[in-house]
């Protein structure tokens with residue numbers, strides 16, 4: 001089979017430092033709401049779906065709480081790299097290790113953590129084993145990964161997005177023309193309803209799930225992979241010539257693919273969440289490119305929320321500012337981001353798609 005392979009396609013697009021520089025400030029509102037939720041609800045188990053470069057996740061607060069944390073992303077090692085970057089932070093006078101501040105058991109995050117012998121001293125920012133590793137990141141030479149956080153390289157749509165990409169790869173390879181690709185791909189999307197690849201997390205075991213800035217991504221991937229494979233197989237020129245003819249099947253496919261991933265995603269969140277658990281959900285609702293161009297709806301927000309309502313209710317009192325969307329600059333563009341706290345409906349009442 002020629003062309004890009006799905007596993008190679010799923011790599012970070014930009015270097016970590018560049019991603020942090022561009023995204024840290026614009027996700028500050030997201031981080032702050034998640035922080036407030038963690039500080040008020042004290043969850044024991046946290047699952048962050050689409051954790052990426054941890055720009056919107058206050059990992060230090062998760063560790064402060066002593067929570068058991070799963071960071072889930074289908075891009076290999078992306079969250080692990082960000083985590084390494086976040087453990088040791090330069091303080092006003094010295095370095096601080098967020099693991100040493102944990103009210104839980106710091107050894108679960110780093111088995112080499114050694115507390116100082118008890119002396120009536122000012123609280124320490126680092127432990128007795130701290131040795132600054134001055135090469136590259138501020139990190140401790142003695143840091144070792146513990147049992148937490150757990151980094152899962154997984155698809156959070158119950159495997160539907162990834163399975164589509166793998167199946168469409170074969171479809172592109174065998175089809176005689178682009179129209180046949182769309183027809184066969186659409187048929188394949190309907191078959192994805194039976195795909196249920198769950199995360200290795202037990203049913204109803206999680207107190208808090210985050211799905212921050214993730215759902216809007218389902219509109220772009222794995223469709224972007226299909227687009228790349230089409231260009232590789234048929235050439236850009238031929239696709240541009242057929243653009244008009246392909247528009248309708250393409251839009252139909254994208255809509256259906258988006259919906260089936262969203263359904264799998266909410267289904268998986270509902271499966272792992274405790275009955276009294278909570279979900280922080282944020283999604284981009286409007287976007288505009290560089291300059292002062294027109295705003296575009298990223299995706300129909302209300303049909304998405306209607307699907308969600310089958311299994312969750314909304315809690316707008318959990319954190320102040322939930323009802324206000326964030327308006328933020330991302331890369332060259334600008335986005336409106338809507339945030340929600342979700343409450344799971346009891347098993348019997350929920351009609352999970």
Ligand SMILES: C[S@@+](CC[C@H](N)C(=O)[O-])C[C@H]1O[C@@H](n2cnc3c(N)ncnc32)[C@H](O)[C@@H]1O
Pocket residue numbers: 027049050051052053054055056057072073074075078154155156157161162212213214217218221
């Ligand atoms: C826009 S980022 C969200 C922000 C991210 N938490 C951060 O702070 O960098 C979306 C992340 O979700 C991941 N993602 C998208 N679709 C996914 C899927 N189906 N399964 C797992 N991860 C996915 C992407 O790889 C990316 O890292």
